[in-house]
Amino acid sequence: MEPLKMIEKDIQPMDVHPMNDILRMDRLPHIWCPGCGIGTAVTAFAAGLDKANIDLKKTCIVSGIGCTGRVAGYIKLDSFHTTHGRGIAFATGIKVANPDLKVIVFSGDGDLISIGGNHFIHAARRNVNMLVICINNFIYAMTGGQVAPTTPLAAYATTSPFGCVEPPFNIPYLADSSGAVYVARWTALHVRRLTNSIAEALNKPGFSVIEVISPCAMYYSRINRLGDGLDMMKFYHDNSEIRHGEDTKNLDIGFQTKIIVGKFVDRERPTYMDSYNKWLSGTKKAEK
Amino acid sequence: MKTNLKAVLTGTHTLSGNEACIEGAFAAGCLFLAAYPIMPAIETIERYLKRSAEVGATFIQMEDEISALAAVIGASWTGKKSMTATSGPGFSNMMEHLGLGVMLETPCVIIDVQRTGPSLGIPNRAGQADMMQARWGSHGDYEVITLAPGSPQEMFDFTIKAFNFSEKYRTPVIVISDEYIAHKKEKVVIPPADGIKITPRRYFKGQKDKYLPFKRDKDFVPRMVDIGDGFKFHVTGLTHDDKGYPIMLEECQEYNVHPILWKIRNHVDEIVEFQETGTVDAEIVIVYYGATSEAAIKAMKQAKDMGIKVGGLKLDVVWPFPDKKIAELAEKVKAFVVPEINYGQIVSEVERCSYGNANVIFVSHGEKGINNTDDIVSAIKLALKEKERKKGIIEYRSQAGSS
Incomplete structure (x- = not known):
């Protein structure tokens, strides 16, 4: 057989998109801008779901509000697009009411860390079994580029016209100190590593957090003169450093400084349902 | 649904309004409570926990009232009848998710034990000043069913009715009591389980890929499914079509929101009781x-x-x-x-x-x-x-x- 024909035989034309089972194709095209990193993160998520080898029928996804808040609407699982910042609270209700379900919260930095900050730390403290994927683009993008609790010091936003004056949250440190059992950070460039992290965290019992640094080419990049999405990816390529197991205290991100990525926390702690069932079995024994 | 005999405490008891409320909830089949401690609603939570193990009901104390109602709406989608209990200041916090509950058309019950206000008021004195908040507290157009019990016995009866209304019309229902009824102890008669009328959840029974979460029947009430049953549905608080997909058009606002009001307005005669x-x-x-x-x-x-x-x-x-x-x-x-x-x-x-x-x-x-x-x-x-x-x-x- 001639080589060319052999290739033709091996590569079959596909009738359907490879992510057809994971994405709601009837909702495409999506709303995200060119150069945005959310789409890449969703691709990694779809691949991670596949790799994690979990029952998709028993898996649900909850989002809050914002650009990343729209993710739930594009994923073909039982999916909920809820109120601003309350995704984790909503997901807690689902998980506690039916512990057999796998619950994922996919939302942005403003949603999870600002308006939803209280729910974030309390769910981590309780160690409710869920995976939180937090896209961090350093800005409120859906509303047009306002300063966020993750905006680096001195970075510009429409509501910080003289440069951001508030120190930002270090999300892995916040998650770690609140009690999360799995904490990782990747950029939208680290697709393969992010995929592996998602697959790993999906099978980790307890509260897992994966932060994904993502370019916002439309607002964060434009107001700060950082070029387009590709330029920001180039920046991640040149300035991110993988340091697994790094102390989360050292993970602050300054304006255009080095970004440390990797898996920082992977530990065991009884989940909320473990403790709850232990209490419940104790009560039932006492009754007898 | 199988009736849990332990859930119905058949007999004559001396109960406070708050306690009777929880007995009503258990009798109605409630299996999930998320709440945040507040005077004078706290005895509801305590009563619930006292009985939850034998009833097989789940409880979580959330970090605030905002998350409490969010968790209740989430839990309701797993197929468990769900409720929360609070008082004025917490009720104000819950307005955000009262709106979400209306928009996602999620059955759930909110108990508001009124104290005085505005703001903190007097935590242990009865008030009736949340009546308009119950009706108009959340933003946007909506209709809400609110029952006002006047005794511990009615606390029991009306909580069951509230769960029934919420399942029948797929909507959040409020039971609005107050500190006086909540703490007054009186004789409460709990009938046998088979003497209590329970409205079961109205489920969609068709093919998995044919489910539309907001497709209305002639009563304007859409059918539900549970998370994990393989329907892979989507729901959103944004204005949406039958599929639950957001559509940012005035036509859709009319198509989506007006029937949410009709499903209550067209059945006023069946709902109103005096x-x-x-x-x-x-x-x-x-x-x-x-x-x-x-x-x-x-x-x-x-x-x-x-x-x-x-x-x-x-x-x-x-x-x-x-x-x-x-x-x-x-x-x-x-x-x-x-x-x-x-x-x-x-x-x-x-x-x-x-x-x-x-x-x-x-x-x-x-x-x-x-x-x-x-x-x-x-x-x-x-x-x-x-x-x-x-x-x-x-x-x-x-x-x-x-x-």
């Missing part, structure tokens, strides 16, 4: 609900003893408001007397529905506590003396208070 006493030949009718019931009934008796033709209309369901009933009575009677533990809320609805056909006298129980029948009786006498049709609400001022 108790009438002696209204047939009454000259004066006392309109009352909740904690003021006791004082109103006593006042009615006193006035009758004086030879005054007085009747009573107790509102069991406050929202939707019994517009027709009030309008019908207004044409027959001389005046309505409305006692409330606030500075005028439900009285304005009575005045609206009277269409100027009867005088409306408002008795605020603000100064002398909630069991002052004298003020109500004096207001009845005032109503009798009044010869003219007065425009607007006449506010009764007690002699002891400021003029």
